[in-house]
Amino acid sequence: MSTDGSLSAGGQAEPDARAAIPGFRVARSTRMHLYVLVVSLIIVVSLVSVPFWAQVGTTRTLITLFGLIALAQMWNLLAGFAGLISVGQQAYIGIGAYGVWLFADEFHLHPFIAVAAAGALAAIIALPIAPLLFRLRGGYFAIGTWVFAEVIRITVSNIQATGGGSGKTIVSAALLPIDTRIYGTYWVGLGVAVGSILIVYLLLRSKVGLALTAIRDNDLAAQSSGVNVFRSKLIVYVVAAFGCSAMGAVVALNLLRIQPAASFSVNWTAFAIFIVVIGGLGSIEGPILGAVLYFVLQQTLSQYGSTYFLLLGLLAVIMATKVPRGLWGLVVARWDLHLFPVRRGLVMSEPSAPPGQAAAVAKEPGPTAKPA
Amino acid sequence: MTADTKRSTVVLETEGLKKSFGGVQVIDDLTLQLHEGEALGIVGPNGAGKTTLFNLISGVHRPDEGRVVFKDRDITHLSRQNRCRQGIGRTFQIPKPFADMSVFENVLVCATYARGAGERASYQRCVETLELTRLTGLANKQAGKLTLLNRKRLELARALAGDPSVLLLDEIAGGLTEVEVEELILTIRELHAEGYSIIWIEHIVHALLATVDRIYAISFGRKLIDGDPSEVMCSDEVQACYMGGTPI
Ligand SMILES: Nc1ncnc2c1ncn2[C@@H]1O[C@H](COP(=O)(O)OP(=O)(O)O)[C@@H](O)[C@H]1O
Numbered sequence: 001m002s003t004d005g006s007l008s009a010g011g012q013a014e015p016d017a018r019a020a021i022p023g024f025r026v027a028r029s030t031r032m033h034l035y036v037l038v039v040s041l042i043i044v045v046s047l048v049s050v051p052f053w054a055q056v057g058t059t060r061t062l063i064t065l066f067g068l069i070a071l072a073q074m075w076n077l078l079a080g081f082a083g084l085i086s087v088g089q090q091a092y093i094g095i096g097a098y099g100v101w102l103f104a105d106e107f108h109l110h111p112f113i114a115v116a117a118a119g120a121l122a123a124i125i126a127l128p129i130a131p132l133l134f135r136l137r138g139g140y141f142a143i144g145t146w147v148f149a150e151v152i153r154i155t156v157s158n159i160q161a162t163g164g165g166s167g168k169t170i171v172s173a174a175l176l177p178i179d180t181r182i183y184g185t186y187w188v189g190l191g192v193a194v195g196s197i198l199i200v201y202l203l204l205r206s207k208v209g210l211a212l213t214a215i216r217d218n219d220l221a222a223q224s225s226g227v228n229v230f231r232s233k234l235i236v237y238v239v240a241a242f243g244c245s246a247m248g249a250v251v252a253l254n255l256l257r258i259q260p261a262a263s264f265s266v267n268w269t270a271f272a273i274f275i276v277v278i279g280g281l282g283s284i285e286g287p288i289l290g291a292v293l294y295f296v297l298q299q300t301l302s303q304y305g306s307t308y309f310l311l312l313g314l315l316a317v318i319m320a321t322k323v324p325r326g327l328w329g330l331v332v333a334r335w336d337l338h339l340f341p342v343r344r345g346l347v348m349s350e351p352s353a354p355p356g357q358a359a360a361v362a363k364e365p366g367p368t369a370k371p372a
Numbered sequence: 373m374t375a376d377t378k379r380s381t382v383v384l385e386t387e388g389l390k391k392s393f394g395g396v397q398v399i400d401d402l403t404l405q406l407h408e409g410e411a412l413g414i415v416g417p418n419g420a421g422k423t424t425l426f427n428l429i430s431g432v433h434r435p436d437e438g439r440v441v442f443k444d445r446d447i448t449h450l451s452r453q454n455r456c457r458q459g460i461g462r463t464f465q466i467p468k469p470f471a472d473m474s475v476f477e478n479v480l481v482c483a484t485y486a487r488g489a490g491e492r493a494s495y496q497r498c499v500e501t502l503e504l505t506r507l508t509g510l511a512n513k514q515a516g517k518l519t520l521l522n523r524k525r526l527e528l529a530r531a532l533a534g535d536p537s538v539l540l541l542d543e544i545a546g547g548l549t550e551v552e553v554e555e556l557i558l559t560i561r562e563l564h565a566e567g568y569s570i571i572w573i574e575h576i577v578h579a580l581l582a583t584v585d586r587i588y589a590i591s592f593g594r595k596l597i598d599g600d601p602s603e604v605m606c607s608d609e610v611q612a613c614y615m616g617g618t619p620i
């Protein structure tokens with residue numbers, strides 16, 4: 001190539017940095033993640049065993065927690081990674097509730113199988129809806145999602161076949177043997193909660209996760225780096241529809257009743273926002289932490305009625321203004337702790353110390369650089 | 373060298389680009405050609421529209437009029453990500469790192485998505501890019517915690533990781549110390565020698581003089597003059613433009 005030597009500032013020959021690329025490997029997890037895995041398995045196994053020793057009331061209450069975890073994971077996936085601020089996820093929760101009734105009572109699927117079918121139905125509905133909503137920017141997107149949810153709610157309220165405004169009882173589920181129904185719903189609910197965490201984890205760990213975290217951090221730079229933002233957002237929107245629908249189906253099985261005002265209530269999204277704001281946006285851990293916290297608050301304080309809601313509102317405002325990254329954000333800022341191994345650490349076989357680069361910096365360990 | 377570039381093919385071209393923001397004509401009938409393997413410097417006072425030109429080429433903004441042609445293909449209406457995938461890599465004057473991702477992950481995003489490659493298949497490319505931009509030692513550092521110099525290096529690394537045929541560099545030497553600028557010059561010269569086509573917007577004139585084949589001067593969104601680097605910088609037009617009150 002024609003590099004004009006006479007214009008050279010340095011004059012000396014430059015070293016070819018590409019001549020010797022040192023050996024390296026990419027660490028996806030650390031030893032800590034092994035412990036996390038073991039602890040997670042212990043927690044999940046304990047939760048699976050709950051129906052064998054706890055009271056029926058406990059399993060029913062825990063289903064509420066599972067619903068909150070799934071809901072929060074899905075809302076965080078939308079808002080925290082894809083920047084999609086939805087206030088209309090109740091559309092898919094309602095679709096899940098009505099879907100489980102439709103597939104179980106009308107199409108005679110087993111009620112627990114119907115949960116998956118309801119999820120799939122929501123995903124199919126979300127596919128054509130997403131491109132329409134994505135045309136709306138920022139606040140308009142939020143309004144669009146809410147309008148969509150309202151349109152579905154009003155439509156369902158006015159269809160005689162779905163019981164109009166008073167809704168339906170899920171007869172096939174009510175007719176199941178009581179143990180099968182209560183324990184089965186509990187395990188399906190646990191499955192939906194664990195599944196929602198798992199799917200977000202697998203998404204983030206994959207190549208799609210690279211795109212999502214990039215979009216989360218800087219939308220424009222992601223696009224200019226070749227990331228197909230539309231496709232990434234579409235994946236997220238459809239997955240969230242599936243997850244919210246499955247969650248709505250479980251809640252419906254737990255209550256045995258579906259009703260437009262309750263199933264399509266905007267409160268669902270309000271809970272999700274509260275949980276994610278408290279727990280921390282843009283991580284897997286945040287929504288879990290937030291859901292557990294919210295659940296505890298709900299169990300201990302809901303007897304105080306409106307004071308309880310005032311407290312929740314106040315807490316949300318304080319967190320949003322003072323701790324915008326939520327409680328988990330504080331943990332990350334303090335300890336750089338990432339319980340889920342979704343990151344990629346570069347480990348060089350022989351630390352390279354290029355000229356002008358302080359050797360001390362080269363040894364500085366990264367979040368996931370410690371060898372597993 | 374000038375004869376050389378005239379014979380070679382045009383890789384990137386803008387034709388009569390116009391862009392206004394709120395009634396202010398920021399880019400006014402700008403026509404520019406970049407040849408295969410050429411390093412082109414762009415100078416102009418602050419607010420001349422240099423960054424806007426990059427935004428039009430990379431698809432951040434759409435022009436009001438005119439065309440952007442890349443490898444004989446009209447890309448005026450192509451999306452940002454597709455322009456990147458076609459082979460236009462850019463840096464941002466104000467760095468836009470993926471702040472909560474590591475330096476390595478930042479580069480990996482571009483190495484996979486800009487090249488349409490798998491993640492594992494991109495690791496090698498990332499390591500090479502980090503070596504070249506002297507960021508290897510910081511690979512696992514959170515990008516949001518980098519110093520200005522390293523943020524600029526990361527901008528370059530990300531653009532490079534996508535294996536572009538055209539590199540758009542927007543003031544990547546601004547704010548660096550003299551030693552750091554010298555280091556950067558070596559890197560750019562190396563890239564130029566490897567055959568990248570480069571457009572470098574820069575205020576640090578000696579850095580441009582040491583690297584580019586040609587300089588194109590812009591003022592108020594219009595072409596002032598272009599040609600041999602030292603001749604352009606010494607020309608009456610450029611001198612008048614800078615002496616006329618607007619500092620470099
Ligand atoms: N997105 C935008 N909206 C409104 N005005 C803009 C925008 N981008 C650039 N401008 C204006 O266009 C002019 C040229 O800006 P810019 O291209 O950044 O100049 P340069 O890079 O040459 O310093 C400036 O007056 C700037 O304020």
Ligand SMILES: [Mg+2]
Pocket residue numbers: 422423424465
């Ligand atoms: Mg600029």
